[in-house]
Amino acid sequence: MDEFVARSLDEIRFWSRIMKEHSLFLGLGFRAEDTQLKNEANQFYAVFEEIERRAYEFQPETDPHIIQAFNTEVRIAATNIWAFKRKVLGLILQCKLPGQTNFPLLVDHVSREANYFRNRLEELNSGTLEPLPDAIIDENVFFLKIMADHAKFIGHLLDPSERKLVDQAREFSNDFDKLVFQAVDLSHMRPQSQTVPLLSQFVDENRVSVKSLRDFKKTARDLIEECRIKSIIHPLLADHVFREAERFLFILDMFDQSLSGVKVNKREILY
Numbered sequence: 001m002d003e004f005v006a007r008s009l010d011e012i013r014f015w016s017r018i019m020k021e022h023s024l025f026l027g028l029g030f031r032a033e034d035t036q037l038k039n040e041a042n043q044f045y046a047v048f049e050e051i052e053r054r055a056y057e058f059q060p061e062t063d064p065h066i067i068q069a070f071n072t073e074v075r076i077a078a079t080n081i082w083a084f085k086r087k088v089l090g091l092i093l094q095c096k097l098p099g100q101t102n103f104p105l106l107v108d109h110v111s112r113e114a115n116y117f118r119n120r121l122e123e124l125n126s127g128t129l130e131p132l133p134d135a136i137i138d139e140n141v142f143f144l145k146i147m148a149d150h151a152k153f154i155g156h157l158l159d160p161s162e163r164k165l166v167d168q169a170r171e172f173s174n175d176f177d178k179l180v181f182q183a184v185d186l187s188h189m190r191p192q193s194q195t196v197p198l199l200s201q202f203v204d205e206n207r208v209s210v211k212s213l214r215d216f217k218k219t220a221r222d223l224i225e226e227c228r229i230k231s232i233i234h235p236l237l238a239d240h241v242f243r244e245a246e247r248f249l250f251i252l253d254m255f256d257q258s259l260s261g262v263k264v265n266k267r268e269i270l271y
């Protein structure tokens with residue numbers, strides 16, 4: 001099985017569904033009179049729904065050249081939705097859409113996810129995947145901030161009367177803000193910080209926190225689904241942020257495995 005084809009299809013299957021759902025969330029947040037923006041959001045929904053469908057139709061044995069062309073096409077769509085999200089962010093920050101209901105941080109957040117998707121496709125197609133120690137730091141800087149944002153969204157979209165859950169969400173937000181700073185510190189200390197013991201401790205520590213946030217999201221998702229708590233969280237958004245935590249955990253597990261492999265081969269120092 002071709003590694004390039006498998007990785008490309010995996011990224012596209014995961015992120016095209018995510019982009020599709022972002023279009024839905026953005027559309028729901030616009031005001032009734034913002035028909036043009038709603039139409040644009042609906043068009044992106046259709047584009048990514050179609051991309052998702054096609055990504056599941058390709059087999060692992062597909063000619064890599066066909067996948068390369070598909071990646072390029074999807075990268076352009078990801079760039080377009082990124083530009084749309086940045087445009088919406090600009091409108092919100094200039095108070096041109098008073099009364100719309102998406103937080104600016106959420107719009108910025110979904111644009112960062114589109115940018116990440118676009119970069120992954122670019123890296124896959126150009127064959128310039130980062131060396132492992134850089135990938136470990138960069139993916140963590142990206143995903144820890146994503147997780148910190150999620151905790152903040154949950155905290156702000158729960159009903160204020162759900163005091164205990166709001167407190168828990170705030171604790172996760174604080175915890176992840178600290179982890180983001182730690183990751184940025186490690187990033188600044190590059191390349192000297194890229195030793196196996198430091199990276200492996202970094203991955204372990206982050207994994208513990210992501211697991212507990214993932215469990216919290218799962219609980220919140222189930223409670224929302226069963227109508228047991230008060231909130232303005234869309235059930236699909238609750239599931240969406242849960243899936244993104246699962247994705248991060250999957251990536252952390254991959255790093256952990258690669259690091260233990262490195263430990264065996266290269267002893268303790270990568271650089």
Ligand SMILES: [Fe+2]
Pocket residue numbers: 018022110113240244
């Ligand atoms: Fe997302």
Ligand SMILES: [Fe+2]
Pocket residue numbers: 109113146150241244
């Ligand atoms: Fe997210």
